[in-house]
Amino acid sequence: GEDVEQSLFLSVREGDSSVINCTYTDSSSTYLYWYKQEPGAGLQLLTYIFSNMDMKQDQRLTVLLNKKDKHLSLRIADTQTGDSAIYFCAESSEGNEKLTFGTGTRLTIIP
Amino acid sequence: DTAVSQTPKYLVTQMGNDKSIKCEQNLGHDTMYWYKQDSKKFLKIMFSYNNKELIINETVPNRFSPKSPDKAHLNLHINSLELGDSAVYFCASSQVGEGFSTDTQYFGPGTRLTVL
Numbered sequence: 001g002e003d004v005e006q007s008l009f010l011s012v013r014e015g016d017s018s019v020i021n022c023t024y025t026d027s028s029s030t031y032l033y034w035y036k037q038e039p040g041a042g043l044q045l046l047t048y049i050f051s052n053m054d055m056k057q058d059q060r061l062t063v064l065l066n067k068k069d070k071h072l073s074l075r076i077a078d079t080q081t082g083d084s085a086i087y088f089c090a091e092s093s094e095g096n097e098k099l100t101f102g103t104g105t106r107l108t109i110i111p
Numbered sequence: 112d113t114a115v116s117q118t119p120k121y122l123v124t125q126m127g128n129d130k131s132i133k134c135e136q137n138l139g140h141d142t143m144y145w146y147k148q149d150s151k152k153f154l155k156i157m158f159s160y161n162n163k164e165l166i167i168n169e170t171v172p173n174r175f176s177p178k179s180p181d182k183a184h185l186n187l188h189i190n191s192l193e194l195g196d197s198a199v200y201f202c203a204s205s206q207v208g209e210g211f212s213t214d215t216q217y218f219g220p221g222t223r224l225t226v227l
Contacts, residue, residue, distance in 0.1 A: 042144055
């Protein structure tokens with residue numbers, strides 16, 4: 001079945017860039033997503049990318065997709081304290097509508 | 112030893128019927144969530160319960176009523192089902208510490224609801 005993996009923890013100094021990585025196994029993945037979970041809140045969709053794209057940029061967020069290696073990354077430029085959260089990678093594929101989530105990466109900002 | 116389980120995995124029903132989806136977690140978590148995955152496959156929070164108390168209640172029709180008999184279970188009851196209710200519904204759980212500093216959410220496999 002599908003599998004999505006992420007490292008569990010990442011610590012970054014305020015003002016630096018954060019790069020959160022994700023790998024997936026389903027070669028038929030069509031859509032890939034990044035969700036943010038803030039304390040006490042539900043998941044919030046940050047951005048998504050179609051599998052026929054290599055990159056997508058949205059303000060401080062840059063998503064890179066290496067389809068050959070099945071590797072997805074989320075780069076947050078100029079990381080702020082408000083970026084502290086857990087970030088989930090998720091994928092879905094054509095013909096299988098359910099999202100498959102990674103374990104989440106907890107991003108901690110060091111002042 | 113499934114962490115978060117949902118039943119049923121698939122549910123096909125007629126418009127106007129009343130149905131329930133059940134969720135159970137054996138992780139000892141004190142917070143549970145229901146999400147709806149919409150047609151664009153975006154996940155949207157519907158409800159969240161902490162120790163059987165409702166803490167998040169997004170704008171959903173009042174035909175949707177969550178019920179938490181204990182902190183290991185959060186069921187979703189839907190009255191008078193409509194075509195637009197067709198979606199995949201995900202349950203999740205987490206352990207919320209003091210000050211609502213959350214631990215990661217663990218997701219169930221999802222329930223695909225089809226309303227005919």
